[in-house]
Amino acid sequence: MPHDFQADIDAIGRIAAIPIILDVICQTTGMRFAAVARVTESRWVTCDSLDNIDFGLKPGDELKVETTICDQIRQSLEPVIIDQVTEDEAYRAHPTPAMYGFQSYISMPIIRRNGEFFGTLCAIDPAPAQLRNSKITGMFKLFAELIAAHLDADADLSRAQSDLKKEREMSELREQFIAVLGHDLRNPVASVESGTNMLLRSSLDDKHLSIVKLMQGSLMRMRGLIDNVLDFARARLGDGLDLEIDAEQPLEPVLEQVIAELRTVNVELEIIADLKLTKLVAVDHERIGQMFSNLLGNAIIHGAKQKPVRVGASTDDGQFELWVENEGKPIPEEILKNLFQPFFRGKVRPSQQGLGLGLYIAHEIARVHGGSLEATSNDSATRFTFRMPLG
Numbered sequence: 229m230p231h232d233f234q235a236d237i238d239a240i241g242r243i244a245a246i247p248i249i250l251d252v253i254c255q256t257t258g259m260r261f262a263a264v265a266r267v268t269e270s271r272w273v274t275c276d277s278l279d280n281i282d283f284g285l286k287p288g289d290e291l292k293v294e295t296t297i298c299d300q301i302r303q304s305l306e307p308v309i310i311d312q313v314t315e316d317e318a319y320r321a322h323p324t325p326a327m328y329g330f331q332s333y334i335s336m337p338i339i340r341r342n343g344e345f346f347g348t349l350c351a352i353d354p355a356p357a358q359l360r361n362s363k364i365t366g367m368f369k370l371f372a373e374l375i376a377a378h379l380d381a382d383a384d385l386s387r388a389q390s391d392l393k394k395e396r397e398m399s400e401l402r403e404q405f406i407a408v409l410g411h412d413l414r415n416p417v418a419s420v421e422s423g424t425n426m427l428l429r430s431s432l433d434d435k436h437l438s439i440v441k442l443m444q445g446s447l448m449r450m451r452g453l454i455d456n457v458l459d460f461a462r463a464r465l466g467d468g469l470d471l472e473i474d475a476e477q478p479l480e481p482v483l484e485q486v487i488a489e490l491r492t493v494n495v496e497l498e499i500i501a502d503l504k505l506t507k508l509v510a511v512d513h514e515r516i517g518q519m520f521s522n523l524l525g526n527a528i529i530h531g532a533k534q535k536p537v538r539v540g541a542s543t544d545d546g547q548f549e550l551w552v553e554n555e556g557k558p559i560p561e562e563i564l565k566n567l568f569q570p571f572f573r574g575k576v577r578p579s580q581q582g583l584g585l586g587l588y589i590a591h592e593i594a595r596v597h598g599g600s601l602e603a604t605s606n607d608s609a610t611r612f613t614f615r616m617p618l619g
Contacts, residue, residue, distance in 0.1 A: 233273045236266045236346075237287050240275035243378040249349075249371045250278035257364060259332060259353040261285075264375065267298045267347040275347070281354065283328075297324050298335055298348045305345060307336045309365065312356035332357035336368040341380045349375060413454050421447045445493030452525065455518060456585040459592065460570060469596050475510035482517045483541060483550075486524060494528055498536035507543040507618060511597055519593040519601075520550060522586035523612045527554035530610070543618060548599075551613040559605040567603055590614075 240246060250262040263277035263285060272293040274285045285291075293299045297308050297319075310316050310333040313325040325333065335350035349372045359365075424447065427440045459469060480503050487501055509516075520539075527537045531554025538553045559567065568591035590612075594601035599616025 233266055233271065234288075237273070237275050239379055239382050240264050240266075240375075241287070242382055243375065245374065245378070246276050247278070249374070250276065253349075253351050253368070253371070254278055254280065256367060257332075257334070257351060257353075257357050257359060259334075259351040259357055261353065262349075262351040264338070264349055265298060265347045267293065267296075267302050267345070269293070269302070272296050272298055283352070295324060295327055297322070297333065298350065301335055301337050301348055302345055305337050305339065307334070307365070307368070309334045309359050311359050315356075328352065329354055331355055332359060334359045334364070334368060336365075336372040338372045338376050338379075340376050346376065346379060348372075414451075417447060417450055417454065421451070441493065441495075448489060448493055449525075452521060452586070456522070456589045459518075459589045460585050469515070469592055471512040471515060471596055473510050474513050475508060477508075477513065478505065479509045479511065479513060479516060480505045480541070482513045483520055483539075486517050486521045487539065490521070490524055490528060497528060497533070499524070500536050500538045502538070502540040504540075504542045505548075509543060509548045509618065511548070511616075512593075515593045515597070516550070519590040519614065520552070522590045523552040523614075526586055527552045527610070527612075530554065530556060532556035546619070547615055547617050549613065549615050551611055553609050553611040555609050558607055559603070559610055564603060564605055568601070587612075 246264060250264075253262040254260060260280035261278070261283045263279075264275045266273045266275050270293060272291045274287055274289045276287055277283075277285050279285060301308055310319050310325075310331075313319055313322075313331045313333070319325060319333075325331070330352040332353045332355065333350070335348045337348055338346040340346055349368060421444070424440050424443050428437075428444075432440065483503055484501075487499055491497075491499055524537065524539060531537055535555040539551065540553075541548075541550045543549075568587050570585055570588040591601045594614050594616070597616050599614055601612065601614045603610070603612050605611075
């Protein structure tokens with residue numbers, strides 16, 4: 229891919245201090261041409277210059293890189309300083325001074341933060357100059373470092389602006405994504421669900437009744453999947469989960485409704501419930517129902533098929549506790565510690581159905597309520613427990 233030298237010229241042009249730097253160099257050294265050059269293996273390009281000897285280089289002009297001493301500096305990353313070419317043992321016979329007609333020369337490498345060689349800060353003059361002293365070399369080194377720092381800052385700003393643009397584009401895509409989930413998927417599911425409810429109210433033989441109930445089970449899982457993906461988008465990509473706290477209505481009917489729905493589509497499984505809510509609980513009823521449905525659905529899927537699933541809720545000792553327990557193979561420790569990470573379980577167990585978002589969403593619902601969701605698993609049972617303080 230060809231290098232975009234115009235971008236380098238523009239970057240130097242955005243450094244307001246460059247004209248001042250070049251002027252200070254000429255004033256301090258007595259030299260009459262100073263420049264910032266972009267130097268690569270194949271090209272030498274002027275980025276900016278101060279020319280008082282009609283050397284003829286302005287931004288964008290080039291020299292053949294192989295004819296310049298800067299090519300040597302590119303390879304060595306060391307400055308070159310010549311007070312007087314005719315008296316300099318290393319450069320008196322060098323072709324470059326004769327080609328360009330200079331006697332004094334100084335060039336300092338410009339090295340970026342990442343170690344990349346950008347080019348040189350250089351000056352030439354047809355007359356000799358006193359350059360080999362700490363004042364001049366220190367000034368050139370400082371100016372070269374200052375230019376490199378400006379280039380790095382400019383690149384950082386460009387990246388930040390690019391990232392901001394991408395973030396804005398992602399924000400727009402996020403809103404479209406949420407809109408698709410909230411409307412284009414939910415509405416068809418609701419329509420089909422309404423149709424199955426109408427069928428259940430008609431006269432159906434046992435075969436067709438079982439088919440409709442299977443459809444209802446699939447619709448319930450689809451509705452849960454849509455809710456989980458939508459909430460994942462809100463939790464990870466949006467502004468977080470919203471809560472509508474209700475401290476006036478009892479929570480128990482919400483939990484009973486979740487149990488009833490899952491019993492309907494899992495008729496062969498026993499669900500034993502022990503709900504003892506003697507106090508009102510200030511929570512978002514719909515969110516707690518969603519969390520409970522995720523936990524209970526998870527227990528049904530992963531529990532031993534011939535063993536009951538147990539659930540319980542209580543308001544004792546100043547806290548609300550909700551738990552779901554199933555028997556079956558214990559969850560390995562390495563999986564248990566990452567169980568509430570999104571998509572984690574799908575990666576660990578490829579044959580498992582679903583996206584692995586249910587427990588993540590349940591954990592997020594617990595968190596935004598100021599509570600905790602914990603999982604324990606051993607040979608006896610696997611239990612998920614949500615706890616939050618009352619009042």
